[in-house]
Amino acid sequence: MSVWAVLAAAGSGERLGADRPKAFVRLGDLPLLAESLERLDASDWIDAIVVAAPPGWEEPAILLAEELGCSKVSSCVTGGATRAESVRLALAEVPEEAAVVVVHDAARPLVSEAVIERVLAALNQGWDGAVSGLPVSDTVKRVEGDAVVETLDREQLRVVQTPQAFVADVLRAAYAGDVAGATDCASLVEARGGRVTVVAGDPRLAKITDAEDLERVAALL
Numbered sequence: 001m002s003v004w005a006v007l008a009a010a011g012s013g014e015r016l017g018a019d020r021p022k023a024f025v026r027l028g029d030l031p032l033l034a035e036s037l038e039r040l041d042a043s044d045w046i047d048a049i050v051v052a053a054p055p056g057w058e059e060p061a062i063l064l065a066e067e068l069g070c071s072k073v074s075s076c077v078t079g080g081a082t083r084a085e086s087v088r089l090a091l092a093e094v095p096e097e098a099a100v101v102v103v104h105d106a107a108r109p110l111v112s113e114a115v116i117e118r119v120l121a122a123l124n125q126g127w128d129g130a131v132s133g134l135p136v137s138d139t140v141k142r143v144e145g146d147a148v149v150e151t152l153d154r155e156q157l158r159v160v161q162t163p164q165a166f167v168a169d170v171l172r173a174a175y176a177g178d179v180a181g182a183t184d185c186a187s188l189v190e191a192r193g194g195r196v197t198v199v200a201g202d203p204r205l206a207k208i209t210d211a212e213d214l215e216r217v218a219a220l221l
């Protein structure tokens, strides 16, 4: 059974205010992309990796993988206008024989072997998909404009991260349709009736959005 990883790294990262896409801003001594790339490459569970890079950054991404000795990188595609488009384009490079696809955001550099193991273990139990997630500690309200419409029961809520793992055929079918508006892969699988479970995530997987997030993660390296 082969497990392929799709690394979504094609975001512009405008909120970081850098002169380059988010995946190529510095985290420690290397571009942000290096951290997740090395971690996925070193994983005993992952057989091959497809990277979605920002337009014009495909070659730097491939060179980085080579410099780091990430031998599992099979190809690097040009990402799309949205995350969902980028994943769809990368998924097209995953061969038919792949049984499982793990999708991960480069904006979450500190992916661990333990969390990869947890999402994959859930697939072995018969789920179509598994996402890493955390309980919600704040109270969450649904609003319309400034008006509060509803207070949600936080016991029933999870903040969802990546990695997210899927039976490859299920993910392919989900991405064959309209992907507009999807902010994660699991929502597309759910929309088609796929059974998705949530496993324990990791606070260290919080997404890097702004310069403060970058500092926070750099301190954890």
Ligand code: C5P
Binding pocket: 008, 009, 010, 011, 012, 013, 022, 023, 052, 079, 080, 081, 082, 083, 084, 086, 087, 104, 105, 106, 107, 108, 207, 208, 209
């Ligand atoms: O933009 P955001 O931080 O939500 O993106 C989450 C992940 O999706 C990031 O790793 C980013 O590089 C990736 N992405 C992508 N293609 C896009 C937009 C985002 O691969 N067009």
